[in-house]
Amino acid sequence: MITRFFNTSKPIHFVLIGLFTLVVFIISKITVFNDGVNLKGIVAESGKFIIVLSSIFLLNFLVNKNKLSRKNGYEILIYSLLLAMLPISMQFMNIVFANFFILLALRRIISLRSNIFIKKKLFDAAFWIGIAALFYFWAILFFVIIIFALIFHSINNFKNWIIPFIGIIAVCILTVSYTILVDNSFGMLSDYLEVISFDFTNYSEFNFIYVVSVLGLLGLLALLFYILKINQRPKAQRASHVLITAAFFIGLIIILIAPKKNGSEFIFIFSPLAIIMSNYLESIKRRWLAEVYVWILILAPLSLLIL
Secondary structure: OHHHHHHOOHHHHHHHHHHHHHHHHHHHHHHHHHOOOOOHHHHEEEEEEHHHHHHHHHHHHHHOOOOOOOOHHHHHHHHHHHHOHHHHHHOOOHHHHHHHHHHHHHHHHHHHOOOOHHHHHHHHHHHHHHHHHHHHHHHHHHHHHHHHHHHHHHOOOHHHHHHHHHHHHHHHHHHHHHHHHOOOOOOOOOOOOOOOOOOHHHHHHHHHHHHHHHHHHHHHHHHHHHHHHHHHOHHHHHHHHHHHHHHHHHHHHHHHHHHOOOOOHHHHHHHHHHHHHHHHHHHEEEEEEEHHHHHHHHHHHHHHOOO
């Protein structure tokens, strides 16, 4: 049984998930792109896959370090299956990098609950979000989570509220310095700002509707359970779970306003959704129900190859 195998954290999980993600990544390149193979392309795609794989490890570290779920392999299993459902999320370098830096930021934000090195964590979180915004501008919306964290953790020191903005300013200064040295210009916000769009035409394809329907059904079920159980969790962990929920909804907003709606923007909800779904799996007392839940996630991308 899959749920029993991933019920405890084991090194073999990372090997299997890594190989599975690699297969999905290669298949997606074959089916989506028909460009010829060359050394430059191989190096670029290898770098992209390394970042995708690093995101999986980073998610596991985030969950285990902050006790967002029990020690198991559910979150990396679900994350890899979500990538398989929408493999296009791994095809755009800017999206992959932006998501990776958002995960780095979430790691620092969630760890604020320890009340150690608060100033450093606030600066790091804002800095990583600023870097993510350079790759995908609307990733800047995750800055709101820092504000939520300051409120939930009752961080009243006025200086701490200024630090996140200093982190963003630091990214701006470094970016301007780079453009001056390389392009001999100050650069402009318009170079990074992408106009929002509410054109959902690309979402009307059958394959996409099918995937979103499965995600919506399973995701909504897990999300409702997750939200209802927040007050039942230990007081020290409640804020962390609220922040994960907030990250999920910010990801949804990015999907709604994404300038180019090709499916890659869904990657921003994969990490919080993987955490939410893994918590739901842990709560299911009847193992066969958990098994059915996972198998639906597995069969969804496989069935797309047949349909």
